[in-house]
Amino acid sequence: MPIENYGVWKATPIRYTYETKEQDPKSPHLSLYYRDEEPAEGRAAINIKSGDKSDSRLVYWTVPDFHHPIIEGLADLSPGFHELEANDDLALDYIRSNLFQRQTGKLLPHDIEGENNDILDTLKPIVDRAISSKATVYLFGSAFGDGKGIHNVHMNQGSPRRWARDNGVYHDGCLIIQFDDHWEGVFLGFASQAVHTGDSGRDAGQPTPPQGYLKWADFLDVDIAPEDRETNELCDRPVLITEAMVNPKGPDNQPGVAPETVTLLNRTTSGVLLTGWSIINKSNQSQKLPDGDVLSTGSSRKFEVPNCPLSNKGGTITLLNADGLKVHGVSYTKNMARPEDAAISFN
Structure with a gap:
């Protein structure tokens, strides 16, 4: 309790x-x-x-x-x-x-x-x-x-x-x-x-x-x-969230048309199988990562998150592994999200 x-x-x-x-x-x-x-x-x-x-x-x-x-x-x-x-x-x-x-x-x-x-x-x-x-x-x-x-x-x-x-x-x-x-x-x-x-x-x-x-x-x-x-x-944080596109613009500068994305980096010396992994936002909305996808060693990749909308008013982004345990998490403010079509970088 x-x-x-x-x-x-x-x-x-x-x-x-x-x-x-x-x-x-x-x-x-x-x-x-x-x-x-x-x-x-x-x-x-x-x-x-x-x-x-x-x-x-x-x-x-x-x-x-x-x-x-x-x-x-x-x-x-x-x-x-x-x-x-x-x-x-x-x-x-x-x-x-x-x-x-x-x-x-x-x-x-x-x-x-x-x-x-x-x-x-x-x-x-x-x-x-x-x-x-x-x-x-x-x-x-x-x-x-x-x-x-x-x-x-x-x-x-x-x-x-x-x-x-x-x-x-x-x-x-x-x-x-x-x-x-x-x-x-x-x-x-x-x-x-x-x-x-x-x-x-x-x-x-x-x-x-x-x-x-x-x-x-x-x-x-x-x-x-x-x-x-x-x-x-490395066992507890093998993959990091390095960037997020929170406020994207599509063709002809149409807001809300281009996909929001989260960029992941594999820090380990071997590939990481992403089956069962997910990205969640502050409201606990979840985006499952593609089953069978492997993030190769040292590589970064952007993942679209249509089921996990990233608020322009600030929020959190958390990466969970197949066991539902937190691998990495970041936060951002409304001011950080304000620039249009500019990725937020996380150290």
Whole structure:
């Protein structure tokens, strides 16, 4: 069952405190205090250590120049807490919303000696800049029952054992910051959480496959030999989405006549059989790739997606393999889609 009271709190950050390993060795938090239009301060309790004794590290992704279709909806919100349902356009999902590229994540401990080597060293400078700039913060998570703050500001799916009761899709927490001239995203998870989760029913948000699932620790751990990490990544991301024609023009510059396309690149040293693979958009409309087609090694190819329309108002594009697992995903904004007959490139 997903976390309760899920939503986003729009506010202005004013100060923060945090707990070191001496102050709280079990469940430390960074507490970010903020104001909206109410006179009382609110508090965001941000986990900075996992409660999983087998691996207490966090996994985090920072996006210093965050472009995603969600930002237009966020900017229109009034200050305060806004409850969200899973089908709301603003509800976030680390796996399905294509908020960041998975391989850019890093695993860090809570608080250790030295500089720039733990989660506190990473979070504090970002929060300091947000406060000094009087930026607007959007805190995704679960509102406290008393309405005085928010927690679960992290990935809320793919958790094992006793934490599995909180697993769900489109209920993930994070911190998104709106500065005067750009947006930034901070996304936090736990090393023991799953890279892939089920989409619906009883499996929604649960690790998939149920046994032997891929954890963030396995996907990102720098202690794994470089050649093994590369092998793991290629196995999980053998094909990339490199371009999309979202706003094409046909003959005589007739809009909507030419087909929308998605370009795929095979990164591996062997051909990839595309039978059973599909491309899906933000609305979960799906385009099956041709059965029997093989994307040869190192090659790129454009695929028409008539059953998976690509919105000119911004959206997501996700590539799934024959098992229904995410291979790669990208997002684009309305501004990126505005130029006519120009492909959007994804790095």
